[in-house]
Amino acid sequence: xxxxxxxxxIWRSLSGSCGLLKTSSQSLLVGRxxxxxxxxxxxxxxxxxxQHGHLKKPNPGEELKITFILKDGAQxxxxxxxxxxxxxxxxxxxxxxxxACGGSCACSTCHVIVDxxxxxxxxxxxxxxxxxxxxxxGLTETSRLGCQIKMSKxxxxxxxxxxxxxxxxxxxxxx
Amino acid sequence: MMNIRTLTTNIxxxxxxxxxxxxxxxxxxxxxxxxxxxxxxxxxxxxxxxxFGLSRYGVAPDHPxxxxxxxxxxxxxxxxxxxxxxxxxxxxxxxTIGEQISLxxxxxxxxxVILSYGSSGEHKLNIPGESDxxxxxxxxxxxxxxxxxxxxxxxxxxxxxxxxxxxKVGIIGNGNVALDISRVLLSNKIDEIWKxxxxxxxxxxxxxxxxISNVKIxxxxxxxxxxxTNKELRELWALERYGIRGSISSEFFDVSKFSSxxxxxxxxxxxxxxxxMKDFSERTKASYKKYEPLELTLDGSxxxxxxxxxxxxxxxxxxxxxxxxxxxxxxxxxxDENKLVDDTSxxxxxxxxxxxxxxxxxxxxxxKEFSSLNIKFNKxxxxxxxxxxxxxxxxxxxxxxxxxxxxxxxxxxxVSTMMNAFNVADTVIADLSKNDSTTNSQPIDVTNIPHTTxxxxxxxxxxxxxxxxxxxxxxxxxxxxxxxxxxx
Numbered sequence: 001x002x003x004x005x006x007x008x009x010i011w012r013s014l015s016g017s018c019g020l021l022k023t024s025s026q027s028l029l030v031g032r033x034x035x036x037x038x039x040x041x042x043x044x045x046x047x048x049x050x051q052h053g054h055l056k057k058p059n060p061g062e063e064l065k066i067t068f069i070l071k072d073g074a075q076x077x078x079x080x081x082x083x084x085x086x087x088x089x090x091x092x093x094x095x096x097x098x099x100a101c102g103g104s105c106a107c108s109t110c111h112v113i114v115d116x117x118x119x120x121x122x123x124x125x126x127x128x129x130x131x132x133x134x135x136x137x138g139l140t141e142t143s144r145l146g147c148q149i150k151m152s153k154x155x156x157x158x159x160x161x162x163x164x165x166x167x168x169x170x171x172x173x174x175x
Numbered sequence: 176m177m178n179i180r181t182l183t184t185n186i187x188x189x190x191x192x193x194x195x196x197x198x199x200x201x202x203x204x205x206x207x208x209x210x211x212x213x214x215x216x217x218x219x220x221x222x223x224x225x226x227f228g229l230s231r232y233g234v235a236p237d238h239p240x241x242x243x244x245x246x247x248x249x250x251x252x253x254x255x256x257x258x259x260x261x262x263x264x265x266x267x268x269x270x271t272i273g274e275q276i277s278l279x280x281x282x283x284x285x286x287x288v289i290l291s292y293g294s295s296g297e298h299k300l301n302i303p304g305e306s307d308x309x310x311x312x313x314x315x316x317x318x319x320x321x322x323x324x325x326x327x328x329x330x331x332x333x334x335x336x337x338x339x340x341x342x343k344v345g346i347i348g349n350g351n352v353a354l355d356i357s358r359v360l361l362s363n364k365i366d367e368i369w370k371x372x373x374x375x376x377x378x379x380x381x382x383x384x385x386x387i388s389n390v391k392i393x394x395x396x397x398x399x400x401x402x403x404t405n406k407e408l409r410e411l412w413a414l415e416r417y418g419i420r421g422s423i424s425s426e427f428f429d430v431s432k433f434s435s436x437x438x439x440x441x442x443x444x445x446x447x448x449x450x451x452m453k454d455f456s457e458r459t460k461a462s463y464k465k466y467e468p469l470e471l472t473l474d475g476s477x478x479x480x481x482x483x484x485x486x487x488x489x490x491x492x493x494x495x496x497x498x499x500x501x502x503x504x505x506x507x508x509x510x511d512e513n514k515l516v517d518d519t520s521x522x523x524x525x526x527x528x529x530x531x532x533x534x535x536x537x538x539x540x541x542x543k544e545f546s547s548l549n550i551k552f553n554k555x556x557x558x559x560x561x562x563x564x565x566x567x568x569x570x571x572x573x574x575x576x577x578x579x580x581x582x583x584x585x586x587x588x589x590v591s592t593m594m595n596a597f598n599v600a601d602t603v604i605a606d607l608s609k610n611d612s613t614t615n616s617q618p619i620d621v622t623n624i625p626h627t628t629x630x631x632x633x634x635x636x637x638x639x640x641x642x643x644x645x646x647x648x649x650x651x652x653x654x655x656x657x658x659x660x661x662x663x
Contacts, residue, residue, distance in 0.1 A: 098593060099243075100243065100244040100247070100593060101241055101243045101589075102240065102243030105240075106238070106240040106243075107241070107588065107589050109590050111590075127460075127462045128409075130405075130443060131405040131406040131409060131443070132406065134405055134443060135404060135440075135590060136590070137590065137591075139439070
């Protein structure tokens with residue numbers, strides 16, 4: 001009974017069209033979990049996707065952009081093909097996103113926090129996804145599962161943050 | 176030119192031993208091998224000949240997707256099993272730390288030791304008839320039986336029990352294990368669910384003899400304090416499409432009393448129950464209208480389950496043959512301080528039962544050496560501070576860590592186990608990095624002890640997959656340790 005619903009505050013300080021961060025190091029408390037998001041030396045990179053794992057190569061002119069904000073605040077932008085899931089994209093680029101159930105919506109290890117500007121453009125989560133989000137850590141109002149979101153033109157340029165977990169889990173977390 | 180093999184085999188790797196190969200142990204190994212910049216030799220010790228603990232022997236057979244973490248573990252093992260990279264991984268099965276090899280030896284000869292052996296015991300009701308009545312099983316033995324665990328798969332306690340008379344079932348406890356067991360029992364005759372799973376074939380053929388009519392899931396507290404998660408609850412309700420119908424008495428489920436609840440998961444739990452208890456035509460959300468429910472099962476019988484609350488089991492009575500006859504329960508009240516007290520205004524209730532399964536939680540057990548080593552253990556778990564195991568005088572025990580259910584208690588789903596394991600692995604890496612000098616750690620000699628290696632597991636796995644393929648299943652498990660060693 002200790003689920004937190006927090007209006008994702010991490011996005012409020014995001015400004016500018018390309019999302020380059022000018023803020024200094026911030027740490028935000030989401031529930032009891034500290035998210036250290038924006039170190040001043042945040043790296044920002046755009047990678048052209050060649051061949052990663054089983055990711056498809058996007059057709060020229062049809063590249064869709066997605067930006068991940070990592071646990072250390074670094075940002076990674078990738079150009080990907082329509083239909084790829086966020087989990088596959090993250091794993092194809094060796095980002096720290098786990099898919100314990102292999103992307104079958106049976107766990108919440110691929111929890112992402114979606115930029116509210118893009119959240120409403122996503123198809124609604126199913127009951128099955130919501131059942132798993134119930135168990136996610138640091139849940140926010142724009143939380144989703146990375147395995148359930150497929151890239152489409154509607155969300156070209158989407159930005160998602162990987163929730164940081166900076167403390168140990170103990171029995172009291174579940175009581 | 177020096178080849179890579181010569182280069183890397185000469186790296187003095189720090190040695191880390193992990194005790195237990197379930198999700199917590201394997202996720203710890205995975206994170207260590209992925210993140211450590213100092214060369215590691217990680218050994219996972221497993222008492223069974225085969226890996227994966229509760230993923231293999233705890234997760235319900237109709238939840239194969241939850242076992243997909245095994246793919247991550249397998250990939251991690253394969254990448255590090257050869258001696259040609261920075262790290263080296265080793266799996267040693269069939270050896271119990273504390274028996275064939277002492278914990279003391281590991282602690283003194285390794286650079287780090289991580290306890291991740293889970294909860295090997297379980298809580299008891301401590302009521303008359305609990306341990307000497309036929310037809311009363313613990314959730315641990317029941318789940319281990321249908322999952323083909325070698326200690327239970329062919330256990331006479333199950334094999335000799337007369338399943339053909341099991342109609343009324345009681346389950347004490349309402350966590351996800353209780354719901355898994357309810358689902359297995361209620362859907363025992365629905366072949367399309369089980370024929371494509373790796374359920375113990377001996378167990379399912381016996382279970383299919385049971386003409387189940389009712390399963391009562393009995394909790395001591397109220398609906399709000401139910402332990403199950405929404406996914407498992409939804410699955411149970413969804414059995415209505417097979418004519419398996421659920422209910423909760425209005426005494427325990429009154430939506431008007433829940434209006435002040437704001438907790439997300441709890442609100443959704445209430446919605447699931449109230450939607451499924453409506454007539455099909457009155458349901459509002461599409462997800463509750465996917466399949467029209469059947470009033471009776473396909474063989475024309477009534478089959479129901481119910482969530483029962485505020486009852487404490489008092490005693491179990493048996494018939495002349497020693498089989499369970501009935502369970503007596505006492506009504507409970509929940510005080511404003513959230514304490515349970517007997518409700519003396521009502522008399523005890525007797526439930527006639529043919530099968531009772533107690534599912535009130537797994538409990539961690541201390542290893543024998545804990546007392547001589549002064550390792551702190553309390554309330555079913557090893558006591559840690561910042562991931563390091565504490566001594567009885569509350570000092571961090573050198574080089575000893577704990578993760579998973581032996582550290583946290585037997586609660587939480589795979590995400591919490593995984594995060595806990597990553598966190599502990601980070602602490603181990605940080606501690607190992609502090610002291611860069613070469614260590615006096617040494618390989619543990621197991622040449623004279625029968626054991627399995629990762630290569631043995633690969634062969635066992637291949638045989639199980641092949642056998643499964645022949646009968647259209649994902650896998651057919653070996654049911655005894657002996658057959659695992661022989662791979663046949």
